[in-house]
Amino acid sequence: MALMDWLNSVWQNSGLAPLWETIAPWLALDERQLIFMVATPFFIGVFLWEFLKIRHNAELVDSRESIRNFMLGAGYQTTELLFAGLIAFPVYAFAYHHRLLDIELTWFTGALLWVLTDFCFYWMHRSSHRVRWFWAAHVTHHSSERMNFSTAMRQNATNIFNGGWLFYVPLAFVGFNPVWIGVxxxxxxxxxxxxHTTLVKRLHPAIEYVFNTPSHHRVHHGRNPDYIDTNYGGVFIVFDRLFGTFTPERDEEPVEYGITRPVYSNNLLVNWCHEYVDMFRDIKQRGPIGQRLKHLWKPPEWERGE
Incomplete structure (x- = not known):
């Protein structure tokens, strides 16, 4: 709680203690969201720096879309802040209460958790592309046809209801404190x-081999046939290399950003919900109930009869 203690002292000394006492309980519920809130002004600053460099290239940035991307991100942060305590926290608390081990936080266990969290992220992210229910939330992040820092903020407000956070619950069951997992x-x-940028090209080969980099992530956002469903890693790219989902960026094949079934809309609700609408429309079509329900867990491109 060191971060909360520091913020508490800042607000107490600012003369705005009553306001802090109102919002602190909400922030204390989820240090994960607190980190996002503190980082967001820096994200905006870095994007503005990037925008000044690429603003004359409409293929790289569009100011109206960028504003919409940050609005999509704000919607995601709002639903996480409001509903994580009601939906996800009780599950993590239950798992941690029945934990197998009592793991103390040390440099070693902290580093181990960092790697294990990325391992869980890999499988969550891979499932978000190969399971349509999860894709219905994740598609929002991929639907932009541009790659810049604002694209990173393009998130879905339904994420907390979609259940991707369940992939991390086993870490609490093993014995890692849910607060550490969230951090x-x-x-x-x-x-x-x-x-999420085109300004950084390839880095040193040793970095490119171990870590997820702008080059690797540009590939992940591509809709080129050879690039689709690759490079799922979060911080590390080694899990993609290990599980056969790694593809390098190739100069002879420039990345074409976006999704294979584009949705062009300025409406936030459409951006958040269009794939859910399509999925439930497919389920509604006549046929055996078992086949209809497969639209929930089959890949996004799956059609009946396959």
Whole structure:
């Protein structure tokens, strides 16, 4: 709680203690969201720096879309802040209450948790592309046809209801404190913000081999046939190399950003919900109930009869 203690002292000394006493209980519920809130002004600053460099290239940035991306991100942060305590926290508390081990926080266990959190992220992210229910929330992040720092903020307000957070619950069951898990997850997303850019080309080969980089993540956002469903890693790219989902960026094949079934809309609700609408419309079509329900867990491109 060191971060909360520091913020508490700042607000107490500012003369705005009553306001802090109102919002502190909400922030204390989820240090993960607190990290996002503190980082967001820096995200905006870094984006503005990038915008000044690429503003004349409409293929790289559009100011109206960028504003919409930050609005999409604000919606995501709002629902997480309001509903995580009601939906996700009780599950983590239950798992931690029945934990197998009592794991103390040390440099070693902290580093181990960092790696394990990224391992869980890999499988959550891979499922978000290969299971349509999860894709219905994740598609929002991929639907932009541009790659810049604002694209990182393009998130879905339904994430907390979609259930991707369940992939991290086993860590609490093993014995890692859910607060640590949330902090590792949040810091991972902070890292991932900085790989959503075209300004950084390839880094040193040793870095490119171990870590997820802008080059690797540009590939992940591509709809080129050879790039689709690759490079799922968060901080590390080694899990993609290990599980056969790694593809390098190739100069002879420039990345075409976006999704294979584009949705062009300025409406936030459409951006958040269009894939849910399509999925339930497919389920509604006549046929055996078992086949209809497969639209929930089959890949997004799956059609009946396959």
């Amino acid at each position: 590792c997850y949040a810091l991972s997303l902070v890292y991932q913000f900085f790989i």
